[in-house]
Amino acid sequence: MTTSPIPDLDATRRRGAVRELWRGLSGRALRLFAGLHQTWRRSLQVRVVTITLVVSSLLVGGFAYLIADKITSILLENAKIDVQQRLTSGAEYAAKQFSLYSQPQEAQLQETIDGTVNYLAGGDPQQTSGVVVAVTADGTGGMILPRSSPAVEDFRPLISPELRAAVAGGNVANQIRTGRLIGDRDMKYLVYGSPVPTRFGQVELYYFVPLTLQDTTAAQARATVVATGAALVLLLGLLAALVTRLVVTPVRVAARTAQRLSAGLLDQRMAVNGEDDLALLAASFNQMATNLQRQILRLEEMSRLQRRFTSDVSHELRTPLTTVRMAADLIFAERDEFEPAVARSAELLQAELDRFEELLTDLLEISRFDAGFAVLDAEPTDLVPVVHRVVDRLAGLAERVGVAIELDVPTAPVIAEIDPRRVERVLRNLVGNAVEHGEGRPVRITLGMDETAVAVTVRDHGVGLKPGEEKLVFNRFWRADPSRARQTGGTGLGLSISLEDARLHGGWLEAWGAPGQGAQFRLTLPARAGDRLTTSPLRLVPADAAVPFGGVPAGGLLAIGPAPDGTIAVGPVPERRAEVGS
Numbered sequence: 001m002t003t004s005p006i007p008d009l010d011a012t013r014r015r016g017a018v019r020e021l022w023r024g025l026s027g028r029a030l031r032l033f034a035g036l037h038q039t040w041r042r043s044l045q046v047r048v049v050t051i052t053l054v055v056s057s058l059l060v061g062g063f064a065y066l067i068a069d070k071i072t073s074i075l076l077e078n079a080k081i082d083v084q085q086r087l088t089s090g091a092e093y094a095a096k097q098f099s100l101y102s103q104p105q106e107a108q109l110q111e112t113i114d115g116t117v118n119y120l121a122g123g124d125p126q127q128t129s130g131v132v133v134a135v136t137a138d139g140t141g142g143m144i145l146p147r148s149s150p151a152v153e154d155f156r157p158l159i160s161p162e163l164r165a166a167v168a169g170g171n172v173a174n175q176i177r178t179g180r181l182i183g184d185r186d187m188k189y190l191v192y193g194s195p196v197p198t199r200f201g202q203v204e205l206y207y208f209v210p211l212t213l214q215d216t217t218a219a220q221a222r223a224t225v226v227a228t229g230a231a232l233v234l235l236l237g238l239l240a241a242l243v244t245r246l247v248v249t250p251v252r253v254a255a256r257t258a259q260r261l262s263a264g265l266l267d268q269r270m271a272v273n274g275e276d277d278l279a280l281l282a283a284s285f286n287q288m289a290t291n292l293q294r295q296i297l298r299l300e301e302m303s304r305l306q307r308r309f310t311s312d313v314s315h316e317l318r319t320p321l322t323t324v325r326m327a328a329d330l331i332f333a334e335r336d337e338f339e340p341a342v343a344r345s346a347e348l349l350q351a352e353l354d355r356f357e358e359l360l361t362d363l364l365e366i367s368r369f370d371a372g373f374a375v376l377d378a379e380p381t382d383l384v385p386v387v388h389r390v391v392d393r394l395a396g397l398a399e400r401v402g403v404a405i406e407l408d409v410p411t412a413p414v415i416a417e418i419d420p421r422r423v424e425r426v427l428r429n430l431v432g433n434a435v436e437h438g439e440g441r442p443v444r445i446t447l448g449m450d451e452t453a454v455a456v457t458v459r460d461h462g463v464g465l466k467p468g469e470e471k472l473v474f475n476r477f478w479r480a481d482p483s484r485a486r487q488t489g490g491t492g493l494g495l496s497i498s499l500e501d502a503r504l505h506g507g508w509l510e511a512w513g514a515p516g517q518g519a520q521f522r523l524t525l526p527a528r529a530g531d532r533l534t535t536s537p538l539r540l541v542p543a544d545a546a547v548p549f550g551g552v553p554a555g556g557l558l559a560i561g562p563a564p565d566g567t568i569a570v571g572p573v574p575e576r577r578a579e580v581g582s
Contacts, residue, residue, distance in 0.1 A: 044251075045244045052240035053233060060229035068222040075214040076190075080174065083192045083209050087172070090120045091194045091205055098198040109200075120205075158191055158208060167193035167204050176211070187212060250278045254285055266293040307367050317360055321353070328353050362493040366476070369500040376504050378529040381420045382413040383454060387447055390427045394435060403438045405431070409447040416454045417529040422501040426509070427456060429494035430521045434460035441518070448537040452527055453507075455538040459520040465513025473511050474499045498523075508533060512540050 039046055097116045101109050158179040166173035174192045188211045196203040253270055260268040269289060270282040332350045335343040368374045391405050398405050427445075434443040441461035448455050465473065472478050477492035502509035505525045513519035524536040 045241065045248050048244045049237055049241045053237045056233045056236045060233055064222075064225040064229045067225050068218065071221040072214075072218040075217055076211070079190055079209060079211065079214055080192075083174075083190060083207050084172075086120075087192050087194050087205065087207050090207070091196050093120065094196045094203065094205055095198065098196065098200075098203060102199045106200075113203075158189055159193070159206060163191060163193055164204070167195055167206075168202070170195050170202075188215065247278070250282060254281070257285070257289070261289055261292070266296060313363075321357060321360065325353055325357070359493075362497060365497050366493060366500075369497075369504075374500065374504055376422070376529070377419045378417045378505075379420070380415055381418050381423075382415055383418070383423070383447060383456070384409050384414055386420055386424050387427065387445060387456065390424060390431055391445070393428065394431055397432065398435050398443070401435060401438070402440045403435045404442040405435070406442050406444040408444065410449075414447055414449050414454055416449070416525055416527045418505060418525055419501075422504065423523075423525070426498040426501050426523055427458075429498045430456075430458040430523070433494065434458050434462075434519075434521075437462040437519075439463065446538060449527065450535075450537040452531060453524055453533055453535070453537055454527055455522060455524040455536045457520055457522045457538050457540075457542075459518065459542055461518035464515045464518050465511070466515055470511045470513055473513075474509070506530065506533065508536065510540050512542070512545075514545065517545055 040050075094116050097112055098109075101112070103109075158177045160175060160177065163173055163175050172192070172194045174190065176188060177191050178186055178188045180186050190209045190211055192207045192209070194205050196205050250270075257268050257270050266289070269286045272279050272282045272286070328346070328349050331346045335346040338346065365374075387407065387409055391407065394405070431443065431445065438460040439462040444457075444459045446457045446459070474495050476496045499509050502523060502525070506529075507523065507525040510522045510524070511519065512522075520540065520542050522536065522538060522540045524533060524538075526533055
């Protein structure tokens with residue numbers, strides 16, 4: 001009977017705790033980095049001060065290193081010069097003392113060597129600069145008869161073989177070595193060696209000079225230079241922050257004032273202090289704001305007068321149009337009794353009156369939108385019957401021009417809170433334009449929905465839109481083909497009114513087109529009135545659209561709808577957008 005291993009629960013818990021700790025720390029680090037990055041991007045003052053601190057730190061650090069290195073070199077050079085002088089005089093003195101002896105075995109030689117060493121060491125038994133004498137006999141390089149200052153314990157570890165070889169060869173040489181001559185603490189020494197020729201052989205004279213004083217002085221110099229450099233860097237940072245603040249503060253004030261001006265507070269102005277460049281900037285900004293305010297007020301007055309004129313003319317034309325309409329209806333009803341030329345004139349009169357009445361209706365609707373009097377009467381509505389009604393009303397026109405209308409609508413109801421009159425008018429304009437410009441090819445209407453939105457696309461296969469025309473298609477009175485439009489009729493206001501209806505719903509009205517591939521319009525509305533749109537249930541670019549090299553559909557995309565600031569958003573859009581309009 002075998003037993004399965006029992007998992008180590010404590011180890012599992014520890015690993016889980018470590019993972020949680022790591023995730024928490026990494027999340028905090030990422031948030032901190034994101035906050036720093038955002039501050040770096042948004043604050044000019046932070047960028048200037050940071051760059052000043054970094055550059056000044058590098059420059060001051062480089063200068064501090066050079067100065068400290070120079071001070072250390074000077075101290076060491078002075079120590080070498082001092083030792084060389086002592087070594088030269090000591091070698092001359094030793095040579096005179098040893099000149100009396102011709103054999104190393106003479107009895108008085110040892111006493112003379114000891115006396116010479118003590119004399120050269122200064123006679124102080126605690127002298128830290130040791131003087132060592134060694135005799136080289138028979139050219140073997142062996143050290144015999146070594147003598148040193150009384151305080152020196154063992155000097156041999158401080159004399160390297162390279163230094164001994166150089167001195168034994170008759171050269172004056174030096175090294176910096178770390179070791180222990182006196183006490184129990186290692187110190188750094190400057191070791192100098194010089195040969196002393198005698199009749200009985202060559203005596204080697206060594207000086208050991210501690211560099212404690214030089215190291216202490218160099219360390220103090222480095223600390224002073226570093227402290228001075230740090231203080232200088234901080235001073236430069238504070239100076240940069242102060243200067244940047246003097247410059248950035250007026251710019252921030254100008255930015256806030258410009259934001260208030262863009263929000264409609266046209267009486268906002270900057271304070272002018274002094275006569276410098278910033279004061280000139282503030283004065284020029286105020287002058288610009290005054291001129292803009294004057295021009296905006298003038299344009300608003302002209303726009304108000306224009307809207308009032310359009311509204312008044314439209315209303316005033318209603319009365320004579322009604323009278324003319326009554327007479328024209330009477331003549332049109334009796335046209336069969338007239339001569340053919342008169343009957344044709346009655347038909348033309350009736351058609352032009354219909355067109356004139358449609359133009360007046362559109363002008364009145366536009367004037368309501370311009371005046372801000374348009375009101376959305378939203379109610380839960382099934383869009384499937386709305387689409388069918390539009391198709392039924394345009395069936396006669398489609399039959400006359402030889403265009404088949406294809407429907408792709410769900411069998412289940414598509415319910416949304418909309419104004420059915422306005423949505424039906426939008427669809428009527430889109431389908432009517434597609435039929436008129438379809439070049440005898442089928443027009444396809446597609447209805448779709450998801451949890452948050454409903455959408456209708458109208459696709460034709462006519463001449464399409466040239467590059468740039470998708471930016472103009474919703475302008476008032478604009479026509480892609482003016483000569484052809486005069487034959488087919490239309491007021492040129494249908495798509496403009498449709499755009500305003502879509503904006504009133506908080507939706508999007510978008511266009512795509514390409515030469516030779518036709519066009520497609522997409523109306524997207526929120527399923528619940530007042531909701532914010534983020535995506536559309538249907539694609540704007542049709543699936544049968546040719547995509548050129550690079551992956552961008554010919555003709556591009558155009559989104560026209562309410563942006564978050566209340567303006568009309570016009571420009572390229574992807575298929576799935578986040579935060580396009582409200």
